[in-house]
Amino acid sequence: MLKLTSHTIFCAFALPLFLGSCFEDEEKTEFLATQVESLDEQLKALKEELFEIEEETDGISREISDLENKKRSLRMLQKQEVEAIKALSDVKAYEEALSDSFRRLDGALASWKDASRHSFKGLTVASFAPAGSPILANPVVVKVADEGVTFKHDAGEVTVPFAHLTDPLREALVDEALYLSKTIPAAETP
Numbered sequence: 001m002l003k004l005t006s007h008t009i010f011c012a013f014a015l016p017l018f019l020g021s022c023f024e025d026e027e028k029t030e031f032l033a034t035q036v037e038s039l040d041e042q043l044k045a046l047k048e049e050l051f052e053i054e055e056e057t058d059g060i061s062r063e064i065s066d067l068e069n070k071k072r073s074l075r076m077l078q079k080q081e082v083e084a085i086k087a088l089s090d091v092k093a094y095e096e097a098l099s100d101s102f103r104r105l106d107g108a109l110a111s112w113k114d115a116s117r118h119s120f121k122g123l124t125v126a127s128f129a130p131a132g133s134p135i136l137a138n139p140v141v142v143k144v145a146d147e148g149v150t151f152k153h154d155a156g157e158v159t160v161p162f163a164h165l166t167d168p169l170r171e172a173l174v175d176e177a178l179y180l181s182k183t184i185p186a187a188e189t190p
Contacts, residue, residue, distance in 0.1 A: 116174050117144035125151075131164040144173050 120141045129135040136158070139151035148161040162170050 113174055120144050120173055125169060128166055128169065130160045133158075133160070133164070136160075141173070149173055 121143065123141045124138055125141065127135055127137045127139070136151055136153045139153040141149060142152050142157060143150040148159045149165065150157055150159045162173070165173070
């Protein structure tokens, strides 16, 4: 017969409690394991999302840096444009002053040319033969104009184009074409 001792009774009652406790711990362990697995998946998803956010943040940072560089470049270009506009304005002012000087010089030269040509009126020059014409004996200058020189001589009046005069006479009577032909090479003469 089986002898029941307090120890045996205790074991008989403790065993189901212990086994129940083990099953309970196993269920808790499984529950906690699924919870840990779920949290690991969430953590992994959050890390991936964080990685994507960091990549996007890096991209935005690069774009911001690029925009700041472009902004600095734009400011520099704007400053250069303002300086160029000022320089252009200075050049235009200089050009206007130069044009005004040329106009005044042309006016002064025209006045000088008219006065010097007028001063030859009544001048008797040595006899000469204009190109393709008979000799003019002691002709007197009546008028000096752009189209030529009008002389009065024994046979009447004749207008001789500057090109038909001798070079010393052309120089004396202010033929500007003669000066141009001496200063501009023959190939460039208009």
